[in-house]
Amino acid sequence: MIRTAVIVGTGLIGTSAGLALSRRGVRVHLLDVDPQAARGAAALGAGTLAVPTAPVDLAVLAVPPRNVVRVLAEQQDRGLALTYTDVASVKDATTRAVAQGVADQASYVGGHPMAGSERSGPLGARADLFDGRPWVLTPTGQTTADALNRVLAAVALCGAVPVMMDPCDHDRAVALVSHAPHVVASLMAARLRGAPDEALRLAGRGARDVTRIAGGDPRLWRDIIGSNAAHVADTLGGLAEDLNTLVAALRAAATCGPGALAAVEELLDRGQDGWQSVHGPNRASPGAQVTLRVTVAGRPGELGRLLDETAEFGVGADSLRLGAPCDGDAPAATANGSAPDELVAYIAASPGVAELLRRKLAGGGWRVSVAPRSAGAPAPGRATVRTADTLTTGTA
Template sequence: MSDRRLEGSVRIVGSGLLGASIGLGLTARGVDVIVDDASPSNARLAIDYGAGRAPRDDDAPALIVVCVPPDVTAQVVGAELAAHPDALVTDVASVKLAPLRELESAGADLSRYLGTHPMAGREIGGPAAARADLFLGRPWVLAGHDAISYRRAAAIEDMILDLGAVPVEMTVAQHDASVALVSHAPQVVSSLLAARLTDGDNAALALAGQGVRDVTRVAGSDPGLWLQILSANAVPVAAILRALRDDLDVVVDALERIGDERPDGARRAIVDALAAGNAGVARLPGKHGKDARYASLVVLIDDRPGQLARLFAEIGDLGVNLEDLRLEHSPGAPIGIVEVSVLPEAVAALERDLIERGWRIAG
């Protein structure tokens, strides 16, 4: 495509979810993408899906994107810097300080390296799970350091923009502290809470609604990969979990005092903890926090094929932009619940028009 920003060929090392998704997105924009992987079968599969082509002896990539597990990121980046002395090299590992320190210790040419991290992913991995639109609208951190300027790394930003992501500039230390808060600690909390479900009987689990599914969604992620991530960002993650443990101790103590009929101040402690959660979620930007720019409408849909697609199509036909949505369906129930978020000025007319078209609105 002629409107792309990125020039020259791009070499992707590692053809898992992120690598193959980058390849699919860039290939769709007409970029010459080279796919390489320590696993030949993974590389062939990614190529079969359209993520790029196999390497050739005369390749001279302008940009190299390393998409390998965190514990080998620095080693692979160093090898790519040495093998391609004219190329700019980046990586997409979810930790940035540890690889940078390892590369510094190895004497790598950091004037051609800038680490990045796309805040996008799925609970499943591998090239078969890749999507060309994985990064659309998602933040993508450029983790700056003193050995390279952002102008020198312009091709990396061009790639990010071509993939539809939003570049965010941070230092490596800011990045690691930030992802500890919004990604790494939540992963541990989700996994620990999901582990409690193993103690539940089938009757209890049958009651699970969207709330517990939302909280435990990322608990299905790969433990081996997360061990690497948490090990590389251990100190900031531990600090957040320690503070969370203190908060839990306050709530546990309050609940025990209520149970022992010693409730003085206990109810207030619980309400204060829940209210602090309200304040925290209100700070989430955009559509997924409690953003007052959007209003919600709950639509009941029959549990049969095509209903959800028909609802979305009719909302589009009515000229309303769907800002966000939440789906909920209990096993065995004949209906599903779709909570759609739209601009406040559109919600009244949308409700009226959907009712006229036969849709049932909750409440």
């Protein structure tokens, strides 16, 4: 049971953890070398600036990877907490450094919540940031059961799903799904630097989506990528091979005609398969997804209106699938007695987001329910459903 906690580092993740724990009744204390950041987090409701008078149950070290060992040793020396965890996005190097530089390894559990935002600092924090998201834990043979149980309790209070991983396996995985994507987004964003105004005026959702995460703090990301350099390099090396193949095919097509585009189509096919691995409704996920079932009237503009309603929750067209109403869904008759064509939109979201979205949609007059887990959403084929109501993404 967690009754008291200290957040050391009140950036995006630390402040979000403070907000999440505070909403569940935990007394949270906030520490930061930047007093202004700590005051901002406290003003948001993430905790108190008062110094704890006794060891707290858990200290969450929300500091960059390079600082984890130093801060852990300092806080253990002062007896800040019974148990310590971190949120650094690189675990192998951190685990080895703790083993070499920290006397008390029994009270430490490595951690990494797989949640974030392109925004940094306390003003980007949200109490629901971790809802339904995986939170990786990397206990070692030195970790005590009490320490692990305290961290598991905190993860549950934050609404996240604990995932036990070997530190090296974790680093290899996040190189693929987090670190390399950030580099790719930054590379594309760098191509836009100094672009002519007439080009930038044409930038739509496609350019914004691809470059969104490039807005993160460059110094923090330099530390993260550098701490996981070998695995990131492996991932980017495979990407470089694909890019070289693609460039060669495009140059051949420019001189030999579209018959040279077979390699391009093969890459795009593989890309769509990979897209389904992440966005598909039946993808494997350590966090249980909830599927909402929303009946959409056949009137023009209704599907666009639904997407407008879900946008503030970060739910867009890529989280939505369309299907026909089931036999039990009797459509409402129109004024002239006819029944309009209806669709059912299946929306996949984390449990916390799904519940907030369900309440909003129900309050707005939508017919919405939670789809049975066994039913789920219809699996899409190679082509995605498009209607006149879908929003333009800026790509063609």
